[in-house]
Amino acid sequence: MKITRRQTLAGAAALGIAPRLMAAPSASLDAIGAAHGIRFGTAVGMGQFLDARYRGLIESECGVIVPENELKMHAIHPHGPDDFDFRNADTLVDYATRNGLKIRGHNLIWHHPEWMPKWSETFDYGPRPAERVAQILTRHVETVCRRYASRIYTWDVVNEAVDNKTGLMRETAFSRAMGSPEAVLDLAFRTARATVPNCELVYNDYMDWGSEAHRAGVLRLLKGFRERGVPVDTLGLQAHLSAKPDIARGGFGLDQENIWRGFLDAVTALGYKLQITELDVNDTAIPGDFGTRDAAVADITRAFLDCTLSYKQVSAVMVWGMTDRYSWLQHNKTKRADRLPLRCCPYDADFKPHPMRGAIAQALAGAPIRA
Ligand code: 9MR
Numbered sequence: 401m402k403i404t405r406r407q408t409l410a411g412a413a414a415l416g417i418a419p420r421l422m423a424a425p426s427a428s429l430d431a432i433g434a435a436h437g438i439r440f441g442t443a444v445g446m447g448q449f450l451d452a453r454y455r456g457l458i459e460s461e462c463g464v465i466v467p468e469n470e471l472k473m474h475a476i477h478p479h480g481p482d483d484f485d486f487r488n489a490d491t492l493v494d495y496a497t498r499n500g501l502k503i504r505g506h507n508l509i510w511h512h513p514e515w516m517p518k519w520s521e522t523f524d525y526g527p528r529p530a531e532r533v534a535q536i537l538t539r540h541v542e543t544v545c546r547r548y549a550s551r552i553y554t555w556d557v558v559n560e561a562v563d564n565k566t567g568l569m570r571e572t573a574f575s576r577a578m579g580s581p582e583a584v585l586d587l588a589f590r591t592a593r594a595t596v597p598n599c600e601l602v603y604n605d606y607m608d609w610g611s612e613a614h615r616a617g618v619l620r621l622l623k624g625f626r627e628r629g630v631p632v633d634t635l636g637l638q639a640h641l642s643a644k645p646d647i648a649r650g651g652f653g654l655d656q657e658n659i660w661r662g663f664l665d666a667v668t669a670l671g672y673k674l675q676i677t678e679l680d681v682n683d684t685a686i687p688g689d690f691g692t693r694d695a696a697v698a699d700i701t702r703a704f705l706d707c708t709l710s711y712k713q714v715s716a717v718m719v720w721g722m723t724d725r726y727s728w729l730q731h732n733k734t735k736r737a738d739r740l741p742l743r744c745c746p747y748d749a750d751f752k753p754h755p756m757r758g759a760i761a762q763a764l765a766g767a768p769i770r771a
Pocket of ligand 1: 469
């Protein structure tokens with residue numbers, strides 16, 4: 401008789417053996433995470449999607465995908481608020497649906513002047529700009545959410561609305577028209593909740609332990625949502641990490657962990673859930689050969705995940721790309737001194753696993769089990 405993995409795990413649980421001891425080395429990252437109540441997935445853009453090797457990695461490792469750029473406002477409305485272009489987003493959502501993958505939506509509004517659609521700055525909002533922007537935003541959120549309905553189980557409703565240097569709220573043409581950034585954000589969340597009531601609604605931001613002003617600004621925003629009764633379920637922790645040569649555990653030393661725990665304690669005390677939404681590791685500051693660099697990347701990944709996954713509120717780990725080949729970090733302004741490509745994702749440019757892949761597997765296997 402063939403014994404399924406589920407029966408093996410059930411048997412192990414009955415014997416009081418932690419599932420992590422039973423996880424087969426060949427188990428996918430999603431299967432390892434799922435046994436602990438954590439889903440694993442990746443960002444995928446149209447460029448990577450066309451590479452069959454990338455789709456192979458998604459299908460062998462992931463339970464969730466998130467379109468990297470295709471759902472952003474500038475992609476859905478390339479020319480103006482009244483045009484909708486869903487072709488690329490549909491391709492990715494249809495692929496996920498056919499393959500039984502869950503889908504994260506990213507994002508309904510990236511409230512950052514650099515990343516709003518270009519037309520938003522010059523558009524004529526007419527004599528009552530507050531009403532016109534509210535109408536544009538409501539129609540956008542309703543149309544996009546309705547189109548994908550329950551196929552998208554969680555939406556980054558708002559992305560990066562807090563300036564990471566000052567901690568102040570960012571202004572855009574939309575917020576100037578509506579009177580405040582909060583007016584824009586609150587409307588986006590309220591409209592999303594009304595349109596897709598069962599969807600997990602996320603405020604997604606860069607987040608790390610390095611900028612006190614940023615953490616304070618995000619906490620102020622999260623408290624404000626609660627005070628105003630705005631329906632926000634979850635804080636998305638992007639987790640674009642940077643490995644450091646001079647700090648233990650690849651740059652996430654105990655001092656860094658204390659600061660990070662203080663922040664997560666404050667966020668969860670407000671009743672927010674958590675997701676890790678865009679994990680990758682910048683290794684620009686690590687000199688040396690691949691072995692040295694990969695070890696630092698794996699060390700910080702493991703230390704960061706061990707700490708963050710100890711919070712049972714974390715329900716997902718998403719990487720911002722499965723392979724170094726397609727990572728956005730390769731196009732960053734800051735280059736390595738040796739000009740070599742970064743080693744920033746769980747798989748290298750030839751689709752071979754890095755030690756980072758092992759670090760993610762171990763952290764998922766060691767995480768406390770949640771419902
Ligand atoms: O990886 C994305 C890159 O391809 C885009 O050019 C860029 C601008 O749209 O956005 C990148 O993804 C960002 C994500 O949407 C929000 N958090 C930071 C990510 C990396 O910049």
